[in-house]
Amino acid sequence: MIKTTLFIIFFILAPIAIAEEAPKYNFATTQANPTITIQPGDTISVPAIYFFNIYGNRITHVSLSLTSFPKGWDVKLEPELHQVQVNVSGTIVTATENLYVAPSQPVKEVPAAVPEDMTYLTLGGVDGNVPAKVAYLNITVPADTPLGGTYTISVNAVGSWFGQAGTLAFSQERSFDFKVQTITRNFTEEEVQSTPEVKKGSDSLIYIAIVLIVLAIVGVGLYVRKKKK
Amino acid sequence: MNKKLNACIIGLITIGILAFLATNLQTVNAASTGTATASVTVLDTIDIVSSYNDSGSAITFGSLAAGTSNNEATNHLIISIQPDTNVKTTMNQRGNATFTGSSGSFNIDNLTYYNTDSSPSPVNMTTSDATLSDWTNIPVPTGSAITKNAYYWLNIPNAQSGGGYQTTIYINVVKYT
Numbered sequence: 001m002i003k004t005t006l007f008i009i010f011f012i013l014a015p016i017a018i019a020e021e022a023p024k025y026n027f028a029t030t031q032a033n034p035t036i037t038i039q040p041g042d043t044i045s046v047p048a049i050y051f052f053n054i055y056g057n058r059i060t061h062v063s064l065s066l067t068s069f070p071k072g073w074d075v076k077l078e079p080e081l082h083q084v085q086v087n088v089s090g091t092i093v094t095a096t097e098n099l100y101v102a103p104s105q106p107v108k109e110v111p112a113a114v115p116e117d118m119t120y121l122t123l124g125g126v127d128g129n130v131p132a133k134v135a136y137l138n139i140t141v142p143a144d145t146p147l148g149g150t151y152t153i154s155v156n157a158v159g160s161w162f163g164q165a166g167t168l169a170f171s172q173e174r175s176f177d178f179k180v181q182t183i184t185r186n187f188t189e190e191e192v193q194s195t196p197e198v199k200k201g202s203d204s205l206i207y208i209a210i211v212l213i214v215l216a217i218v219g220v221g222l223y224v225r226k227k228k229k
Numbered sequence: 230m231n232k233k234l235n236a237c238i239i240g241l242i243t244i245g246i247l248a249f250l251a252t253n254l255q256t257v258n259a260a261s262t263g264t265a266t267a268s269v270t271v272l273d274t275i276d277i278v279s280s281y282n283d284s285g286s287a288i289t290f291g292s293l294a295a296g297t298s299n300n301e302a303t304n305h306l307i308i309s310i311q312p313d314t315n316v317k318t319t320m321n322q323r324g325n326a327t328f329t330g331s332s333g334s335f336n337i338d339n340l341t342y343y344n345t346d347s348s349p350s351p352v353n354m355t356t357s358d359a360t361l362s363d364w365t366n367i368p369v370p371t372g373s374a375i376t377k378n379a380y381y382w383l384n385i386p387n388a389q390s391g392g393g394y395q396t397t398i399y400i401n402v403v404k405y406t
Contacts, residue, residue, distance in 0.1 A: 022284030028276035
């Protein structure tokens with residue numbers, strides 16, 4: 001009697017009804033070069049993460065956040081987080097995302113004109129070129145940052161999908177670390193310490209030669225002395 | 230006698246000079262080898278597909294009574310690590326702090342999960358990433374996807390108000406280190 005109240009419990013509402021097939025939520029990433037070099041005082045924009053969706057059948061909404069970066073640095077993610085209105089099965093909802101990745105297929109040939117926010121990847125186990133969206137790291141390093149340092153920038157990416165009623169369903173998360181090395185672009189080289197070194201052959205042979213020559217000289221000396229007597 | 234001694238001395242000097250020359254000739258004759266450095270950075274790819282065993286679109290518990298325990302979901306989550314993944318991975322899971330609904334809320338630790346529903350030892354869901362032994366150090370797929378399962382059970386607190394509740398769970402598949 002006391003337990004008569006019924007509940008309807010669910011986690012995940014249905015995603016966008018693009019097709020009748022069972023939903024497959026694909027969150028696929030390739031991290032670009034995890035080592036970035038920059039000269040203090042410079043600003044650079046580098047590809048950070050590639051997102052693609054070749055095994056899913058639902059649009060993946062990706063939101064990105066910086067979880068750590070050096071104090072005093074100006075670090076931004078591009079595209080920036082923004083809101084966009086989406087029609088999910090007739091319901092208008094607002095998505096907050098940096099980018100979205102629609103289901104796609106690898107292509108044999110990379111198109112001549114590739115949009116600025118896209119690229120094509122070649123991946124092991126996949127025939128053809130995989131269309132991918134690109135997220136960039138925009139980094140400005142203060143001019144007084146010491147050369148030769150290594151710093152870490154961490155990015156968290158969340159892939160999520162809309163449910164049938166327009167509510168966000170479950171999410172996949174992934175974190176990425178980038179090592180940023182401060183260098184100078186101007187190549188210079190000068191001698192700091194001069195340590196002349198004449199490398200000869202085996203030292204043991206030199207010693208043998210010296211011993212033999214000394215023996216010869218001593219022998220000559222003894223001979224001359226004997227002669228005089 | 231003198232001739233023998235002379236010959237001996239000349240021989241010693243000759244051997245000494247030859248040994249000295251030999252040490253220097255070694256340097257002269259040393260092979261000169263140029264080197265070049267080749268470097269490459271192989272990029273890490275992680276490709277994960279989530280789906281449900283019943284082709285549904287939600288982990289569903291249906292209608293439950295307050296105060297009931299260990300109610301198994303009618304379906305389960307399937308996580309597939311696709312063959313283009315080129316790193317070992319670890320799969321973590323966490324949830325929001327509560328199930329929420331128009332009638333109230335209850336804590337996420339009422340939700341438990343495990344990698345099988347055959348003799349399971351369910352683990353309480355928390356707001357921090359947690360893994361299972363079967364979900365860590367997952368090898369690189371070779372040729373076909375590697376599949377992992379997540380089963381769920383739910384307790385409904387006593388006197389919990391009637392209504393619909395929901396939460397969000399996060400599947401976090403990262404490079405195994």
